[in-house]
Amino acid sequence: MSHLLEVRNLKTYFNVDGTTVKAVDGVSYHIDAGEIVAFVGESGSGKSVTQYSGLQLIPSPPGKIVGGSVKFEGNDLLRFAPNGEEMRDVRGGKIGIVFQEPMTSLNPIMTVGKQIAESVMLHLKMGKAEARRRAIELIQLVGIPDAEHRVDYYPHQFSGGMRQRIMIAMALSCNPKLLIADEATTALDVTTQAQLLEMMRDVVKKTNTSLILVTHNLGIVARYAERIYVMYAGGIVESGTTKEIFGSPKHPYTIGLLKAVPRLDDPKDRKLVAIDGLPPNLAHKSEFCAFLPRCPFKTEACQSRPAPELRETGPGHFAACHEEVAASGGAERGLASVSISSVQEAQAPEREVPERSVAAETMLEVRHLKMYFPVTRGLLGRKVADIKAVDDVSFEIRKGETLGLVGESGCGKTTVARSVLRMYEPTDGQIVFRGHDITRMSMNRLRPLRREMPMIFQDPFSSLDPRQSVGNIVGEPLKVHGLVKNAKEYEERLTELFTLVGLNPGVRNRMPHEFSGGQRQRIGIARALASNPSFIVCDEAISALDVSIQAQIINLLEDLQRKLGLTYLFIAHDLSVVRHISDRVAVMYLGKIVEIADWKTLYESPKHPYTQMLLSAVPIPDPFVEERREHVVIQGEVPSLLNKPKGCSFSNRCPFATAACKESEPPLRSVAEGHGVACLRA
Amino acid sequence: MTTPSAADAASMFELPPQTSSVRRFLRVFLARKIVIAGLSVLTLMVLMAIFAPLLAPHDPYGQDLSMSLKQPSAEYWLGTDMLGRDVLSRIIYGSRVSLIVGLVAVLIAGAIGMTIGLLSGFFGGWVDTVLMRVMDAMIAIPMIVLAMALGAILGGGIVNVIVALGIAIVPAYARLMRGQVLSVKQSDYVMAGVVTGVGNVRNMLVHVLPNCLSPLIVLLTMNLGMAILAEAGLSFLGLGIAPPGASWGSMVNDGYRYLLSNPVLSLAPGVAILIVVLAFNVVGDALRDALDPRLRGME
C-alpha cells in the first residue's frame, strides 16, 4: 500500500549571510491516511521547515529546496512550479496548514468570513453566497458561538484562541486529506490548547484526515500522537509509535528530552536532567553525529565514524545512533526510565531532599493588593471603567521558600509581580517587604531596598541592554548600590558571579547578541544575584527557553536557592514547572487568587474547580499515563477583565456552578491549615 | 549535574567565534558598490571644500567683464559667467557653503530636536502634548516655506540660512526621538534598570539614550542631503547666500538667463548638487540597513 505522503531525503538549505545553513538535511518520512503523527524537536531542529518545504512555502531566497522528493497521492510536489496551478490545488485544497502565530497569521483588514470563503471559492468552486454559508458552518464547527454575526468580524475582534479556531476552520474548509498543525497551540493557554487539540483530533478522526502535529511539547505528543518523528539539527534521529518512543527511547537525545521535562506526576525530589551544551550551529555541521558534543553516551567510535543513519532497532522503531545506548533500561518506561543509564545516574544524584529549610520569618507579605488600570473613552478621556488586573490579592512568602504563582494569560500574575516591585503604583493594599511597608515609599527611599529584591525577566532577548557588554550588565547593581570598594573587588565579584551561573568569566566583554537564549538567561540571573539579594522575583523566567535549556535553568535556580538561601516568587504558566520548583502554589484567575496551598495539596487534592480543570488540561509526557487519565475539558474562554461574570468569576465556565455562585463572589477562605480556596462548594 | 564549578563552566560554554559587531556593521554597510561610490564622493567633497584654494584654478570672486560668458575651454574648463568668473572655481568654492550650511544646520536641528524629543518622551503628560502639537504645527508649514519666511525676516547670509533651515528641520528629529524614547522606555532592559535601583538620570543616559540613536544617525545623514538641497533652493530664489558668495543654488539662478547661449552655467552647479545629495542619500540608506536590521527591506 502506498502512503498518503511519502518524503524521501528532503534537503532544504538557507543562505544566510553567505553561509549555507542546512535547516533540513536528508529527511525521510511518511504519513498514512487517517494517522496522527507528531514531529517533535526544539527550535531550529527543522521540524517546521520540513513541513513548509513539501508545500514549497519556503521563502526563497534565502531558502532553497536542494534535493529529495515529496510524494503526495503519488505526485512529487517538488516537481510542481512553486506558485503554479497544481501546487496551489494542493495547498489549502488537499493539504491544510495551521500556523503557530494566531495573532499575525490572519489578514488584519479582511473579515474572517471572507478569508475562509476565499479558500472555499477557490478549491470547492462555490459561489459567493454558498461560500459564505460554508464559512458560517465552519465557524460553528470549530466552536465559535454566534457564527452568523462573527463571520463579518475582523481578526482583531477575536482573542488569540478564537483566531486559531478560525485558522483551523480555514485549513479544514476544503476537506483536506492532510492537516498540518505547526506549533498551532504553542502560543495559547493550556486550557485553550486542550480544547483545540481535542477538537482537531475529533474532526480528523471523523473525516479520516491525516494530522501532522509539529510541536516541542512532549505532553501533547503523548496525549494525541500515534506515531512520532523526533528531529534534531535538521535530521530525524528517532521514529516509531508513540508508546515505543516513550516506552523505550533509543536515541540519547530522545532519552535526554524525556528526562529534561518536569511532569505533573513526577516524584517531587526528582532532579531534572538537563542536556548539557547547545544545539549545533547548522551553518557549520560536522561530518559526525550532530548530537555528539552533548551526548552522555558517546564512545570512541562516534568520534570517528560518519553521522549515523536511521536503522531499525525494533519493529517500526528507528534510531540514528551507532550505539545501543538504551539497551539496559530501554524496556522500562515511565517513572522508572528516569534512571536509565549509569552514565546519567552519575550526573543525577537523587536530590538531597529537605536540606533547604523554610524559616518562620516572613520575607514578603502582600495584603489586599489591588492594581487597577483606568479605561478611558471619548474625547475628554473620561474614565469609564477600571481594568481590575489584580483585585484584592493577599499572600505571604516565608524566608527560604518558593511561592509559585500560576494562571493563564491575563490572570494578573505578572501584574502582581510588577506591583510587588513597585514597577506599577498599586491602587490599594499593602506590600510589606522584610518589615518595611513599601507600598507608598518614595522612590529615593525604595532604591536601597531594591538591591534586596531583583527580578529575572521572561524574555532573555529584550531584558539585556543590547549596547552594554554583559560584564557591565551584571556589574551594574554593584556600581549603583556601591557594593564594591575598588576595581579589583569589582572584577573579582564579576568573576564569582559568572562562575556561579555557569558562564566562563572570560566572556564579560562580549555583547548580549553573541549569546544564545539560555546563556542570556544565565546573564540575567547573574545580574539578579549581583547585589546579594535574599529574594528574587522570577517572571516567567524559563518560558521562552527550549526544553533542554529550561532544565538547565531550573536546576541552576534550585542550586542557587540551596546554596544562597534564596526566596523566590516564581511566576509561570507551566504547571509542571511550577510544581517542580515551588513549595507553595497560588492559582490566579481573573485578577484573584482562587486557590493557594502547599504544592502537594494543590496538585494532589485541589479543591477549586478551576484548579482541577487546569491540571486536567496539562498533558503528561507519557502515553501510558495519558491513556488512563480522564480529560475534563474546560468550556469557553477566559472572559475579558472588563466583562467578568457576576458573582464568582469562574461561574460561567464552571460545571458545578449554582445560582448562588452567580450572586456573590466567594472569598478566599481557609479550608485547612495553609489551604485557601475561593469557592462556595469547598 | 551539580553546581557548575569553574572548570565545568568553561567546558559547557560554547560560543561561536567572536562576531564583532563592527565587522558585521561594515559588511552590511559596504555590501553594495554604490555605497562605496557614495562614500568616495563625500570624501572628495570634503577634501574639495578644505583644499578649495589649492584646487581652484582661478579666483572665484575675480570679476573680469572682458572675460564674461566664455564657453568651456582648456583655460576655463566650464567656461565663465556673466561677470567673467571661472565657473569651475566657483563650484569648488561652493562646496564649502553647501557643506557648512548642511552640517551646521543639521547638527543644530539635531541637538534641539533630540532634546525636545527626549523631554517629550521622558516626561509625557502635558509637556509632551504641548511640545508635540508645536512640532505638528511646524511640520504643517513646508520646510522651504518656513525657511523662506524666516529668511525674509532675518535677511540673507550664511548664518541666517543656517538658522532658518535648522529651525525648519527640528520637528523631524523631535518626533523620531520621542518615538524612540517611548519604545525603548518600555523595553525590559530599562525596566530591569528600574528594578535594579538605577536612578532615572543614569537609566536615561546609559540605557535609553544609546539605544535610541541608530535611526537618528540615519536621519542625520539623509538630512544632510536635504539641507544642502534646501540651501541651494533658497539661494536659487535669492534668499540665501548673498552675492558675490559662491553657492551652487545661486549659480543655477544666475546662469538661467543665459540658458540658450551658455547652458553649462546653470547645468554644471546643478549636477554638483545632484551628485552630492545622491551620495548622502545612498550612504544614509546603507547606514539604515546596517544599523537597524528591522528597517532593512530584506536583502
Next chain:
Amino acid sequence: MLTFIVRRLIMTIAILFIVSLIVFTIMHMLPGDPVAIMLGDQASVEEIERLRTELGLDKPLPVQYADWLLNVLQGDLGRSISYNEDVGQLVRDRLPISFHIGLSAFVLAIVLGIPAGIIAAVKRGGWLDSLITVTANLGMAVPVFWLGILGVYLFSLKLGWLPVQGYTSPFEDLGQSFRQTVMPVVLLSLGALATLARQTRSSMLEVIRQDYIRTARAKGVKENRVIMKHALRNALIPIITILGMGLASLVGGSVFIEQVFNIPGMGRLMVQSIFGKDYVVVQSVVLIVASVVALGNLAVDIAYGLIDPRIRLGK
C-alpha cells in the same frame, strides 16, 4: 470612528491655532522692524510712525495677535502694500492656480509612484527593481528648480515642443493650458513620486514577509491575488501616512516650479512679497499654505481610519 474623526478635527484646529501663533511670532518677534524693512532705509521717523499706527503695530503684541486672528477668522487677511489690493483677493486669484498644478502633480505621483513601488517589490533584485530604485533615488536628490531649467532648455528651447513659461487656465484654453502645465506638473510630482515609490517598495517587502501572506499562499491563492488583495491593501496603510508628508513637500516644491515657469500661483506670490517686503502677504500665504497642509493631513488621517478596520471599529 466618529470619535476618531472628531478627535482629529480638534487636533487639526489646535494645530492651526499654533501655526497662527508661530507665523505671528516669526513675523513680529524676530529682530528687524517690519515697517522699517518695508519702507527701506530712506524712510523718515514720521513715515514709520504713521505706518505703524496704520497697521496697528503700536499696540501690544497680544492685542495685535488677537486683532489679526479675529480678522483672519472673518476672512479679512488685510491689505497688501505692494499690490495695493486686498490680500483675500490676491489669494483667491492665485490659490486655484497652485491647486491646479499641485493636485495634478499629487495625483500623478500616486498613480505612477505606487505601481512603480509594487513592481520593484515584486521583482525584487531584478533589473526593473534596480531601474526603479535608482530612478527614485535620483528623483529624491535632484534639485527641482534645476530640473525645471534643464527641461526648459531641452523641451522648450532646443526642441521647441513646449512653451517656455506662463500659465493659462484650463477653462480658457484647454490645449494651451495643458502644454504649459505638463512640464511643471511632471517635475513637481517627481519628488513625491520618488518618495512614494520607495516607501511602497519597502512597505510591500515588509508586508510580504508577514505571516498572513504565508497563510494566503498556504490556502492556494494565486500569486497575483496574494499581491493585489492581501499584500497591497495592508501595505497601503503606512503609505497613506506618507501621503500627508508628500503633500507638504509638494507645496514646498511648487514655490520653485512657479518661479521657474513663471506661474502666478501662491509660491510666486510668496517669493514676490518677500522681495517686496510685503509682510502682510507673506504672513497670510504661510498661514494658508500651512492650513492646506494641515487639512490635507486631516483628510489623510480619515482615509487611514477608513481603510484600517482596527481604527474604524475603534480599539
